[in-house]
Amino acid sequence: MTGRRPRTRCGRCREKAVIELRRHSVAFCKDCFLVYCRSQVTKAIEKYDMLAPGDRVLVAVSGGKDSLALWDLLIQLDWRADGLYLGLGIGGYSDRSGEGCAEFAASRGVTLVRHDLATEHGFTIPQAAGPPTSSRRGKGAAGGRSSCSVCGLSKRYVFNSTALAGGYDVVATGHNLDDEAAVLFGNTMRWDTVSMKRQFPVLQATRPGLIKKVKPLYRLAERETAAYCVLTGIDYIVEECPLVAGNTQMRHKETLNAMEEEVPGSKHEFLFGYLERASHLLEEADDHELTACARCGMVTQVPADGEQPVCAFCRTRARMAIQLEQAPPRGQAPPLEAAQAAGAPATAPAAAAEVTG
Ligand code: AMP
Ligand code: FES
Ligand code: ZN
Numbered sequence: 001m002t003g004r005r006p007r008t009r010c011g012r013c014r015e016k017a018v019i020e021l022r023r024h025s026v027a028f029c030k031d032c033f034l035v036y037c038r039s040q041v042t043k044a045i046e047k048y049d050m051l052a053p054g055d056r057v058l059v060a061v062s063g064g065k066d067s068l069a070l071w072d073l074l075i076q077l078d079w080r081a082d083g084l085y086l087g088l089g090i091g092g093y094s095d096r097s098g099e100g101c102a103e104f105a106a107s108r109g110v111t112l113v114r115h116d117l118a119t120e121h122g123f124t125i126p127q128a129a130g131p132p133t134s135s136r137r138g139k140g141a142a143g144g145r146s147s148c149s150v151c152g153l154s155k156r157y158v159f160n161s162t163a164l165a166g167g168y169d170v171v172a173t174g175h176n177l178d179d180e181a182a183v184l185f186g187n188t189m190r191w192d193t194v195s196m197k198r199q200f201p202v203l204q205a206t207r208p209g210l211i212k213k214v215k216p217l218y219r220l221a222e223r224e225t226a227a228y229c230v231l232t233g234i235d236y237i238v239e240e241c242p243l244v245a246g247n248t249q250m251r252h253k254e255t256l257n258a259m260e261e262e263v264p265g266s267k268h269e270f271l272f273g274y275l276e277r278a279s280h281l282l283e284e285a286d287d288h289e290l291t292a293c294a295r296c297g298m299v300t301q302v303p304a305d306g307e308q309p310v311c312a313f314c315r316t317r318a319r320m321a322i323q324l325e326q327a328p329p330r331g332q333a334p335p336l337e338a339a340q341a342a343g344a345p346a347t348a349p350a351a352a353a354e355v356t357g
Pocket of ligand 3 (some may be wrong): 293313
């Protein structure tokens, strides 16, 4: 240990500090920290042209610290931002998350759009994950996809379709610096250049049917969004999703945190170095041709085998319909698209694109 003394005075105003940001070699008092958070989000928005004046923003909110901090910051910065909560059917965790979002919306007098996987699409994430005896991270009932993978697929699908139907210009998610660094770390470990290419603070709507996606919190660390909520009195859901415990991304976060402890700024350097100096090298990594899904009309990849294009979400939904028809769950809405399911392939193709990938 170096015996380094923590900074106790705010680097902006010299008042007593409430938080130290070692990677920036600075500490802040409450007011100056809130100014810092707003300025980091403004910087992110401006650097990548995330939002334009008059844009209608749909903020995807989970009830956790990141997405509620993001929604609050966008409101503070005078953006027109509605929230979107998707019920994933993960027992009490989902119930409490939905309630947390609704309470936040009521407290700010803003609109929350709510959707629900079970009632609208006929399956929940735990059902897609399979019985509890199988590994949580293992391949679930959804034909070769893990629970987190079906969850991500479903969220991307519903975010995009809700934004399209509601006439929103852009979807904003609460991914922070730690999330982005951990995902980049995983993608780099596998040299998954296609995923690396797609991992950017802004994804443009490159064709009709796709909505622009932005991550205005990519400059703020997880610890900072938590501090923002505590200091502004945002009552966020502290519990983590029970299905993600011990997943790969969590382990990557732990590895990066150990490095950050030794060398403050490691995560920042890793992520920002990639975005600023390396991401352009991957421009040609993701050149999949896109088309409309034959079932739902959303954007998907052109199949290599000349088959009818069916997006990954429609394939999952069809597979779950068959599965649940065979073993109807207790108290569960009947599957909506059993008829469609008849043509569902037995396994999911490894790569799925854009909206549903
Ligand atoms: P995660 O994939 O759980 O790390 O969440 C990443 C981002 O997706 C969050 O910051 C939210 O913006 C959004 N999100 C996660 N879960 C939900 C949900 N159930 N409903 C709406 N948005 C969500
Ligand atoms: Fe997606 Fe838990 S929130 S698997
Ligand atoms: Zn589809």
